[in-house]
Amino acid sequence: MRIFKIMTKEIKENLTDKKVMAMMVLFPILLMIILGFAFSNTFNNNFKLKDVKVIYTDNGSKEISAGFKNFIEKGKEIGIEFKEIKNIDQGISDIKNAKYSDYIVLKNDNITTYKNDRNGIDSNIVESMLSTFVDRDKAISAIAKANPFALKNITADSNYNFVDVVSLDRNRQPTSKDYYSVTMLTLIILYGSISGVYAIDSERTKKTGNRILTSxxxxxxILTGKLLGTAFSLLIQSAIVFVFSKYVLGAYWGSNIGIIFLLILSEILFSISIGVGLGFIIKKGNTASGIISAIIPFIAFLGGSYFPIDSISSKVLMQIANISPVKWTNSAIFQIIFSNDYSFVSTALLINLICAALFVGLSAYLFSKEAF
Amino acid sequence: MKAVRFERLTKRFGDLVALDNVNLEIEEGEIYGFLGPNGAGKSTAINIICGLLKIDKGNVYVFGKEIRRDPDFTKRNIGIVPQDIAIYGDLSAYENVSFFASLYGLRGKELKESVEMALKFVGLEDKAREMPKNFSGGMKRRLNIACAIAHRPKLVIMDEPTVGIDPQSRNHILESVKELNRMGSTIIYTSHYMEEVEAICTKISIIDHGKIIAEGTKEELESIITDVNTVMITVGSVTGINEGKLKEINGVRNIEISDNVVKIISSKDVNNLDKIILYFTSNSIPIKNVESQTPDLETVFLTLTGRKLRD
Known part of the structure; x- marks a missing residue:
């Protein structure tokens, strides 16, 4: 019951503080609106398969050339442009200059592909298709050796797909409004860690902490009430921002709100636990919040809060970005909304919850050693 | 029954001995004054009773129970009015009192009645829905008290509850202390204001350097000082008075200067008034009045500790 009392006290304090509400609710809403409009052209680059251009040089064996022609036909059906060239060096040079998405070279029974990282998504699609084609071709060769009669049925079935395009929502790509609705929400949750700091520090500065301890x-x-109260406050603030982005701005959040809510909740726990932990480690609230304010822009940048980090096309940066917990949360949310892809969810949840558990443990240890 | 009992209580902070083998007994129903200069050990003693500091050696009993064996019992029966105002500025006066009272297990109708009683007791019933951040210093102090008494503790510890407030609020608080005592609470009261301690405390102890150096009623303490005379000299201006030179006069023990009054405590067996007067006249310090004073608590304190209470 005391946990509930401390929790409700925290919620009352947080939600009636006009400065905190302005920071946690108005600020992200304003950013969503401003960035959504400011970068609307930047995000107006809906991916179309027609934009994918592939060059190839066919010096392959008779069998592989025949199979590859089939591959080209299928590719053309879904909008990929193919162009044959003879000069391999020229082809490689064109790929270096990102003129084409991929360069495929057939030599005898071997297939070599060249790609440029700048055409990440395009190349991946072509690679994926090619890989399916090669696997199928190998299978057909193997069957031909073992059971030539079965081959007739397989080759007769021409309705196979080289690439699984089911996961790709070709009708919707994130607009700037969609993008910043997600990233500003997850960004402001990161800033919610400052509420965690002050949940501890305010009891120190108001001298109320020791008063509670004399009861x-x-x-x-106390620790549980503080964590839950601050987390619930942040959840309410986040819900207001979410509702505004969805129903006022009209941002697209997909149809799997439940999983997105789970990710948001895990980030809230992560953020509040770090704040509370720092509140115990660093005895001055202003110093702790200053450190958080200095670190968040860096983590947020890596997490793609300000713009998509993969647009920079730096492998090193992409590697470094993996240290940003918000990168995983953002990626997981975008994958769910726009690709129905849940593969990042467990990683994002684990990162958030393990970090939260570590900081809660640390807070409990430090609190057991001394008063506020 | 003893409300509080210290048994050879010792507390150290590194090399500093904050409480040195202290023995103390506070009877139930008393208003017990704790006097001592800053750093004497008062707050350490209070924090130990409240469970905020650990005991190094010895024992502390509250209403007969050792505080480490039954900390919940102790905490339920204590209300602390801390020296610093410890309230939430953004919660209403009612919400503040209600929150702290609820931590003692009060619920529902009992909680509501207790909160209303506490606010009425400190004269803030009309301000119940207002935010303390808009209160005057005196009102905040009164709310600070209300938060400590809503759960009706048997022992109320008040640590400098009147610091920095107007005389009206101070009088209200002093009357509240006496009323709380009449209602059955034992009070431990610390203050820098000697007149407050003199006015309300039934028993007083003087603590210095972690030791109780004197204990008793006001009259008992004043009777300790039988070997000194106190002379109060009112002068035109205290500028130019050299305390060191005055202390060199044979028999002078202590000097306290406030406003235009010089208080000189001398050994009773030394007749030095003529030399003291001579010091003022030879230094062209005009004397307006000279009077002899019977020892008061301030004199007792100054004599025993060599320091003024507000040093």
Missing amino acids: PTKKYE
């Missing part, structure tokens, strides 16, 4: 309240009750 029969246990330390674990």
Whole structure:
């Protein structure tokens, strides 16, 4: 019951503080609006398969050439442009200059592909198709050796797909409004860690912490009440921002709100736990919040909060970006909304919850050693 | 029954001995004054009773129970009015009192009645829905008290509850202390204002350097000082008075200067008034009045500790 009392006290304090509400609700909403409009052209680059251009040189064996022609036909059906060239060096040079998405070279029974990282998505699609083609071709060769009669049925079935395009929502790509609705929400949740700092520090500065400790309240009750109260406040603030982005700005959040809510909740726990932990480690609230304010822009940048980090096309940066927890949360949310892809969810949840658990443990340890 | 009992209580902070083998007994129903200069050990003693500091050696009993064995019992029966105002500025006066009272297990109708009683007791019933951030210093102090008494503790510890407030609020608080005592609470009261301690405390102890150096009623403490005379000299201006030179006069023990009054405590067996007067006249310091004073608590304190209470 005391946990509930401390929790409700935290919520009341947080939600009635006009400065905090302006920072946590108005600020992200304003950013969503401003960035959404400012970068609307930048994000107006809907991916079309027609934009994918592939060059090839066919010096392959008779069998592989025949199969590859089939591959080209299928590719053309879904909008990929193919162009044959003879000069391999020229082809490689064109790829270096990002004139084409991929360069495929057939020599005898071997297939070599050249790609440029700048055409990441295009290349991946072509590679994926080619890989399916090669696997199928190998299978056909193997069957031909073992059971030539079965081959007739397989080759007769021409309705196979080289690439699984089911996951790709070709009708919708994130607009600037969609993009910044997600990233500003996850960004402001990161800033919510400052609320965690002040949940501890304010009891110090107001001298109320020791007053609570003179009551029969246990330390674990105080810590739990503080964590839950601050997290719930942040959840309410996040919900307001979410509702505004969805129903006022009209941002697209997909149809799997439940999983997105789970990711948001895990980021809230992550953020609040770090804040509370720092509140115990660093005895001055202003110093702790200053450190957080200095670190967040860096983490947010890597997480793609300000613009998509992959647009920079730097492998090193992409590697470094993996250290940003918000990168995983953002990626997971975007994958769910625009690709129905849940593969990042467990990683994002694990990162958020493990970090939260570590900082809660640290807070509990430090709190057990001393008063506020 | 003893409300509080210290048994050879010792507390150290590194090399500093904050409480040195202290023995103390506070009877139930008393208003017990704790006097001592800053750093004497008062707050350490209070923080130990409240469970905020750990005991190094010795024992502390509250209403007969050792505080480490039954900390919940102790905490339920204590209300602390901290020296610093410890309230939430953005919660209403009612919400503040209600929050702290609820931590003691009060619920529902009992909680509501207790909160209303506490606010009425400190004269803030009309301000119940207002935010303390808009209160005057005196009102905040009164709310600070309300938060400590809503759960009706048997022992109320008040640590400098009147610091920095107007005389009206101070009088209200002093009357509240006496009323709380009449209602059955034992009070431990610390203050820098000697007149407050003199006015309300039934028993007083003087603590210095972690030790109780004197204890008793006001009259008992004043009777300790039988070997000194106190002379109060009112002068035109205290500029030019050299305390060191005055202390060189045979028999002078302590000097306290405030406004235009010089208080000189001398050994009773030394007749030095003529030399003291001579010091003022020879230094062209005009004397307006000279009077002899019977020892008061301030004199007792100054004599025993060599320091003024507000040093």
